[in-house]
Amino acid sequence: MEKTTIYGIGIFLLIVIGGYFLIGSSENINENVVDSGNSGDFQKVTIGMKNYNYYPNIINVEAGKTVRLSLDSSVSGCFRDFTIRELGIRKYLRTPSDYVEFTPTKPGTYRFACSMGMGTGTLIVE
Amino acid sequence: MSFKEFIKELNGNKVEGELLKTIVISLITSFLTLGILYYFKLSSIDNFIPKYGFFIFLAILSYAIILPSIRQVRAYKEFLCMAGMMVGMTIGMMTGFLAGFYVGATNGMFWGSVFGMIVGIVLGVWNGKYCGIMGLMEGLMAGFMGGIMGAMTAVMMYNDNLKIAGVISFIICGTILFGLNYMIYQETKNVERKNKEDYWFTILMSFVLTVATIWLMVLGPRSVLFQ
Numbered sequence: 001m002e003k004t005t006i007y008g009i010g011i012f013l014l015i016v017i018g019g020y021f022l023i024g025s026s027e028n029i030n031e032n033v034v035d036s037g038n039s040g041d042f043q044k045v046t047i048g049m050k051n052y053n054y055y056p057n058i059i060n061v062e063a064g065k066t067v068r069l070s071l072d073s074s075v076s077g078c079f080r081d082f083t084i085r086e087l088g089i090r091k092y093l094r095t096p097s098d099y100v101e102f103t104p105t106k107p108g109t110y111r112f113a114c115s116m117g118m119g120t121g122t123l124i125v126e
Numbered sequence: 127m128s129f130k131e132f133i134k135e136l137n138g139n140k141v142e143g144e145l146l147k148t149i150v151i152s153l154i155t156s157f158l159t160l161g162i163l164y165y166f167k168l169s170s171i172d173n174f175i176p177k178y179g180f181f182i183f184l185a186i187l188s189y190a191i192i193l194p195s196i197r198q199v200r201a202y203k204e205f206l207c208m209a210g211m212m213v214g215m216t217i218g219m220m221t222g223f224l225a226g227f228y229v230g231a232t233n234g235m236f237w238g239s240v241f242g243m244i245v246g247i248v249l250g251v252w253n254g255k256y257c258g259i260m261g262l263m264e265g266l267m268a269g270f271m272g273g274i275m276g277a278m279t280a281v282m283m284y285n286d287n288l289k290i291a292g293v294i295s296f297i298i299c300g301t302i303l304f305g306l307n308y309m310i311y312q313e314t315k316n317v318e319r320k321n322k323e324d325y326w327f328t329i330l331m332s333f334v335l336t337v338a339t340i341w342l343m344v345l346g347p348r349s350v351l352f353q
Contacts, residue, residue: 007146014153022179
């Protein structure tokens with residue numbers, strides 16, 4: 001038997017055995033990260049995507065009132081990793097039914113973006 | 127010199143005849159290392175295999191296809207400028223991209239980029255230096271770019287088909303590295319082998335790369351999004 005055949009069989013067996021143990025019970029690494037702590041009265045905000053950016057990208061909310069924010073099905077890629085840095089919010093909203101809840105207490109203007117900063121917008125807290 | 131002769135040489139006594147054996151040794155070393163680490167430490171981590179198994183598996187396969195190219199380069203040690211630049215660029219870019227991709231998929235863009243750049247630059251420079259400063263520079267730049275590109279691709283694919291993208295990237299990088307093997311074979315047609323080494327280097331490199339990857343993926347720092 002030729003050397004390449006022997007090593008070829010060896011490589012194949014190692015890959016199959018290794019793959020069996022390491023991939024066999026693999027699950028999706030993308031876990032939903034949803035903050036569902038507040039289920040009371042809230043301001044519902046749904047953001048979509050238009051012209052390669054969030055739409056609407058200027059959002060007005062009231063201070064002291066909980067905001068429930070979700071991304072609709074038009075939002076894709078890294079845009080689903082939603083962040084508002086100044087409020088310490090970073091959530092991965094995998095599906096349109098996932099949402100993040102937060103309560104802005106201080107009026108002001110906050111910038112929101114995807115985790116890579118490719119899509120941006122402004123959250124105005126009044 | 128045809129491709130058929132190169133395939134035939136995989137059975138021969140030159141360094142090309144050691145390439146497949148290097149893959150086997152690298153795989154055995156990496157899987158043994160993983161097995162030992164799992165037995166003593168990793169088995170106590172919740173969902174270790176479901177969470178990290180796929181990317182660790184791909185990382186082990188990737189190191190197994192990178193090391194034969196390095197062995198081939200080290201066997202000849204001297205290359206013309208163009209060939210040396212290709213060596214530095216290919217090894218730097220492929221290693222940086224693959225390492226960055228896998229760590230980027232589990233730890234985020236920053237740590238994926240850092241790891242990808244370190245691995246890509248070190249191996250790119252190390253192999254590119256055999257043709258002088260041009261190859262060294264090429265390895266440096268390719269490692270830098272590949273590391274960032276790999277991690278960035280993984281993070282951008284996070285909500286898409288990340289695992290399939292990983293497999294496709296691996297297949298493409300594997301094909302490119304195989305092409306590099308063929309190119310080196312062609313370039314060194316009339317050159318005597320300058321360095322004959324045993325397999326300890328392969329074992330050491332496989333061990334170090336596997337341990338570093340697993341440690342960083344499982345116990346290392348993460349970008350905020352991945353916590």
